[in-house]
Amino acid sequence: MxxxxxxxxxxxxxxxxxxxxxxxxxxxxxxxxxxxxxxxxxxxDVTRLDMKSIDADDDGVRIGALVTNSDLAADPHIRRDYAVLSRALLAGASGQLRNKATTGGNLLQRTRCTYFTDTSQPCNKRDPGSGCAAIGGKNRILAILGASEKCIATHPSDMAVAMRALDARVEIRGHDGEIRLATLDDFYLLPGGNPEKETILGEGDLITSIHIPKPEPGKHIYRKVRDRSSYAFALVSVGGVLGIEGGKIAHASLAFGGLAPRPWRNAELEHALVGQTPDAALFDRAADILLADAKGQGDNDFKIPLARRTLKAALRELTGVSQ
Known part of the structure; x- marks a missing residue:
């Protein structure tokens, strides 16, 4: 160091x-x-700043950027009304890490691509213009959606997947003191030709809190597929909130981890579910939509059928359909 x-x-x-x-x-x-x-x-070091509260009202919840992952997962209001978030946090790391990791820092995790962390290897994210050794290399854990010819890294956060499913917005304080809010869709940038730029944060920007609206009634799940059950990053994960009225899907919000450079969400998929009677054929159609543009890179080809199975299992759990 x-x-x-x-x-x-x-x-x-x-x-x-x-x-x-x-x-x-x-x-x-x-x-x-x-x-x-x-x-x-x-x-x-920002740990002495006043950004450690969880404040709930009728409109939703505001989570300070310095709230630890442990405190957020254990908060009674989060456990009751935002269960997908609590479950994602508990799936994300060891207890010791959750005690130190913060909400704002969790959003800013860097990829666990082995070529990014190995300074002897070319990596456009670490050293722009040097190349991407993962393309054609060992890419088992890397992206099948949203990647580019410059970078196929995945975002590692479980918490951010749940936040994406809950329509969270990031509160950012600029160097001039101005406060702005950004959806996670806007906050995270896809690699394109500049994979070194991962978020919209500029010099002098500080994440101060995360705002989550009051969720619609329904079931929450977080399903994570990984190589081992203890402290491993997702190969595929699904955070979901889904409600059923009169036997039909009234609303659906699904976000995915382990598949892309940012927590992934597909509006077409969700639109295809709403108003439909849940069954196996509908779940197959949803998986087709999710994976229409999926592209494996060799070692990670298995993620495409794995993502299909994981989504279908998540939809069965959310809807109560057994087959």
Missing amino acids: RSFEYIRASKPEDAVRSGATIIAGGTNLLDLMKLEVMTPETLV
């Missing part, structure tokens, strides 16, 4: 120093610094 300057912020203005890297729990950042994948000259 290279040497760096450490500053502890006492107010938001301290956290937006030019060129500084923000640290809170540090569960991902410190690992990358040890590998010299990230080599910040200055770290600004």
Whole structure:
């Protein structure tokens, strides 16, 4: 690890120093610094800022960026009304990591692509223009949707998948003090030709909270398929909220992890479900829509049929249809 300057912020203005890297729990950042994948000259510790509350009202919930994953998963209001979020958090890491990891930091996790973390290998995300060794290389855990010829990395967060299914918005404080809100669809950028740019955050921007609207009534699930049951990143995951009225699907919100460079959602799929009577044929059609543009890269070809099976299993659980 290279040497760096450490500053502890006492107010938001301290956290937006030019060129500084923000640290809170540090569960991902410190690992990358040890590998010299990230080599910040200055770290600004924001853990003393007033961003640690969970505030609920009739319109939804506001979650401070410094709320730990453990506290968020255990919060009674989250467990009752946003169960998909609590379940995703509990599926995401060990208890020790959840005790340190923060809500804002979780959204900003970097990919676990082995070529990104190996500085001896070319990686356009780490070193723009150097190439993508994962294409044609070992890419078992990488993307089948939303990737580009420059990068096929996946986003690793379980929490962000649930947040996407819940229509969460990120509150961002700019260097000038201006507050703006961004949907997760806008917040995360697809790699295109610039995979090094992962979010809309600019220099001096600070995530201050996450806003989630009051969910529609229905069942919540988080289904995660991984290589082992303890602390492993998703090969495929589904976070879902679905309601049924009069035997037909009244609303459906489905987000996917392990498949793309950001938590993935498909509006056409959800539209195809609403108003329909749930059955096996409908679930097959939903899987066809989700995977219409899926592209394997060799080692990860298995993700396409795995995603189909996982989606269908999730829809059976959400609707109560046994076959």
